[in-house]
Amino acid sequence: VGDPDLCTSPHIVNALIDAAKDPDNHHYPSYLGMPAYRQAVAGWYNRRFGVDLDPDTQVISLMGSKDGVAHIPEALTGPGDYVLVPSPGYPVYSTGALFAEASTYEMPLTRENSFLPDLDAIPKDIAKKAKLMWINYPNNPTSAIAPLSFYQEVVEFARENGIVVVSDNAYSEITFDGYRAPSFLEADGAEEVGIEMHSLSKTFNMTGWRIGMAVGNKEIIRGLGIVKTNIDSGVFNPVQYAAIAALNGPQDCVADACRIYQERRDVLVSGLTKLGFDVTMPKATFYVWMGVPDSISFAARMLDETGIVVTPGVGFGKSGEGYVRFAITRSADRIREAVERMEEVSW
Secondary structure: OOOOOOOOOHHHHHHHHHHHOOHHHHOOOOOOOOHHHHHHHHHHHHHHHOOOOOOOOOEEEEOOHHHHHHHHHHHHOOOOOEEEEEEOOOOHHHHHHHHOOOEEEEEEOOHHHOOOOOHHHOOHHHHHHEEEEEEOOOOOOOOOOOOHHHHHHHHHHHHHHOOEEEEEOOOOOOEOOOOOOOOHHHOOOHHHHEEEEEEHHHHOOOHHHOOEEEEEOHHHHHHHHHHHHOOOOOOOHHHHHHHHHHHHOOOHHHHHHHHHHHHHHHHHHHHHHHOOOEEOOOOEOOEEEEEOOOHHHHHHHHHHHHOOOOEEHHHHOHHHOOEEEEEOOOOHHHHHHHHHHHHOOOO
């Protein structure tokens, strides 16, 4: 699974400890996030992407980006509406829509199209009924990346069809070989049609802390906030203080993590290539997406014959068939052992 095995940096942990000792932080937190946290998010977005955000109206705290992914369909969609979801894609894009009683339309992500959705292939009647479109780059599970020009196309498509775009950018900081992932909000007009969700989980090894953010169009953020005030009571203040330390503090821990993941990626991809498997070197995320004849049977054989767990691609949607996903969230030595086990099997 996509759960980093690396430790949260000490300066982040210490910020949590110090804040937890303050009795004033033992009460209900703000629904939308402390002003200091929202200011830290806005500052980080400006430094990282050059995007200017009003922390009072364009930023909201999330209990991890999954919180926002699951709940925003409640704010934007209902029976008779469509949600455009990538296939393969994070399963919660679809289940969130189903809980809101909306229908889903799967946008196939194919190797031939660099795992980007073909917007022209979306039926016109579906596009007109769609209220929400999900995009996710760097991508889970394919590890594909998207250029800013693609985001510009998405903005124009959303304008033409009256669709809200939500960009799930949780993996933007896990990149290799000098690549820097853009934000959807860098595209001209993006803030008119959508928002972006981000998480501290992957960037700062804080998956269990449950802290993230949604940023962008203030009316969409307001709608998400209305839903959340009826569902949760905000993020524990000490966790927000820890997040502030992460966003405003030294970013060496992020660079160190990327170096570790890059070494692991190189070990795994090199080993799989030598074994003759159909695999491409990813430039981002901690996933490796590998082509196989049948995803479920291959995953079962991997487990039975090598003791290695991989995720069948079909579990991420119909277009995920023919692939499996590896997660490089184990040490390089452990990955070398996995490759050695695979070498003992006749594939």
